Amino acid sequence: MGYVKDRFKEIADIQSQEIKNLIAQHGETKVGDVTLAQVYQGMRGITGLVTETSLLDSNEGIRFRGFSIPELRDRLPKAEGGNEPLPEGLFYLMLTGQVPTQEDVEHISATWARRSHVPNHVFDVIESFPVSSHPMTQFCAAILALQTESKFAKAYEEGISKKQYWDFVYEDSMTLIARLPRIAAYIYRRKYKNGEHIQPDGMLDWSANFAHMLGFNDDGFKELMRLYLTIHADHEGGNVSAHATHLVGSALSDPYLSFTAGMTGLAGPLHGLANQEVIRWIEELQKELGTDRPTKEQIAQYIKDTLAAGKVVPGYGHAVLRKTDPRFTAQMEFAKKHCPDDATVQTVWNVYEVAPAILESTGKIKNPWPNVDAHSGSLLKHYGLVEEDFYTVLFGVSRALGVLASLCWDRALGFPIERPKSITTEWAKQFVAKNEPVA
Numbered sequence: 001m002g003y004v005k006d007r008f009k010e011i012a013d014i015q016s017q018e019i020k021n022l023i024a025q026h027g028e029t030k031v032g033d034v035t036l037a038q039v040y041q042g043m044r045g046i047t048g049l050v051t052e053t054s055l056l057d058s059n060e061g062i063r064f065r066g067f068s069i070p071e072l073r074d075r076l077p078k079a080e081g082g083n084e085p086l087p088e089g090l091f092y093l094m095l096t097g098q099v100p101t102q103e104d105v106e107h108i109s110a111t112w113a114r115r116s117h118v119p120n121h122v123f124d125v126i127e128s129f130p131v132s133s134h135p136m137t138q139f140c141a142a143i144l145a146l147q148t149e150s151k152f153a154k155a156y157e158e159g160i161s162k163k164q165y166w167d168f169v170y171e172d173s174m175t176l177i178a179r180l181p182r183i184a185a186y187i188y189r190r191k192y193k194n195g196e197h198i199q200p201d202g203m204l205d206w207s208a209n210f211a212h213m214l215g216f217n218d219d220g221f222k223e224l225m226r227l228y229l230t231i232h233a234d235h236e237g238g239n240v241s242a243h244a245t246h247l248v249g250s251a252l253s254d255p256y257l258s259f260t261a262g263m264t265g266l267a268g269p270l271h272g273l274a275n276q277e278v279i280r281w282i283e284e285l286q287k288e289l290g291t292d293r294p295t296k297e298q299i300a301q302y303i304k305d306t307l308a309a310g311k312v313v314p315g316y317g318h319a320v321l322r323k324t325d326p327r328f329t330a331q332m333e334f335a336k337k338h339c340p341d342d343a344t345v346q347t348v349w350n351v352y353e354v355a356p357a358i359l360e361s362t363g364k365i366k367n368p369w370p371n372v373d374a375h376s377g378s379l380l381k382h383y384g385l386v387e388e389d390f391y392t393v394l395f396g397v398s399r400a401l402g403v404l405a406s407l408c409w410d411r412a413l414g415f416p417i418e419r420p421k422s423i424t425t426e427w428a429k430q431f432v433a434k435n436e437p438v439a
């Protein structure tokens with residue numbers, strides 16, 4: 001597999017020793033207290049995981065190995081003639097902590113192209129679903145079907161030392177990432193393009209080849225794919241898709257099984273499916289008002305109606321972020337450059353102008369600002385990818401980069417099976433009674 005793997009192992013060995021020292025010297029240091037409210041309310045704000053690939057600041061947004069999204073757009077290698085970063089470079093950065101050279105990125109592109117062949121039985125599994133099934137259902141089933149290829153599962157069955165786990169997890173992760181675009185494109189063409197499939201072009205980078213297999217050869221769309229697959233890749237470890245992949249992987253389930261768990265979580269409307277929900281919400285708004293350019297006043301009323309109906313405004317809010325998501329801003333910048341007059345893009349921008357104040361005025365929504373999902377659908381629609389129930393699959397292909405790089409780290413650092421303590425309400429009541437100060 002070559003030098004990227006060797007480089008990763010060297011860096012991981014150094015880090016592994018550093019962690020041993022850290023635990024030996026500071027293992028008893030407290031990193032926080034846990035309240036009963038946190039235990040009941042989705043473990044918000046509890047520090048309880050190590051994820052090396054990225055770190056989220058609630059005001060600044062995500063940093064990948066210390067680099068913000070604008071810094072990544074500036075520093076990561078680009079395709080010839082392109083301006084957006086190649087996601088291969090972000091994968092390298094997340095895996096090694098080092099900014100890749102053009103050569104490193106080309107090496108990863110070539111490796112993924114070489115490994116991209118999808119065995120026939122995976123297509124048979126997809127074909128066994130009704131065409132009407134949701135693309136995320138087909139995607140999850142196809143990843144599970146690919147599990148027959150797991151080198152980790154095979155090696156474990158034959159008997160390997162703990163020290164070798166990372167090696168097979170790395171191999172599986174690289175192969176899985178290589179094959180995802182073909183699987184995703186197959187689902188797309190099957191569902192929306194009468195099953196007229198497009199063969200991969202091994203000369204293209206990972207994103208451009210994906211765009212090509214989907215049937216989009218516009219240079220702007222290829223650039224959008226490079227940006228999209230970069231910015232959706234990782235969002236530290238506590239979000240549902242990253243946490244689920246990590247958790248299932250901690251039982252030594254192989255990368256295919258672990259990543260399937262992440263993807264079934266991404267398919268939820270409060271997580272990755274929100275990108276589909278946003279565009280549906282905007283289209284319903286446009287339809288109801290009979291215009292594709294609703295005024296800010298009309299949008300404001302529609303937001304209030306959505307809240308009054310007890311529904312969420314999709315694309316807004318976040319469990320950690322407390323400001324506009326820089327992934328939203330990156331897409332907004334892309335739109336300003338490539339499609340500033342598009343009616344749906346302009347509606348997204350008008351929603352951005354009126355929604356935060358209305359959401360804030362409810363007094364309960366902790367983050368009234370847009371997240372990554374608020375913008376992506378309008379850009380995809382602009383280039384003709386109008387089938388919104390496919391959008392979460394695109395998110396999933398990108399998310400593989402972060403969660404599988406993390407899984408390599410989990411095994412290289414020898415992290416144990418995850419098993420936090422849970423309580424019952426009866427236990428909580430007794431605990432509170434026992435600890436209540438005597439009057």
Ligand code: CMX
Nearest residue numbers: 270271272274312313314315316317318319364365366371
């Ligand atoms: N519209 C309406 N109500 C919202 C809201 C929104 N966009 N965001 C939060 N709220 C509500 C919550 O439902 C909750 O209501 P209840 O007390 O009645 O249950 C209350 O405000 C407090 O929630 P919070 O602490 O601000 O938010 P959470 O951390 O619980 O949830 C999230 C975060 C993202 C699930 C939530 O903001 C939401 O549902 N947003 C819309 C869906 C969305 O865009 N999801 C994508 C997130 C990014 C991603 O993972 O891809």
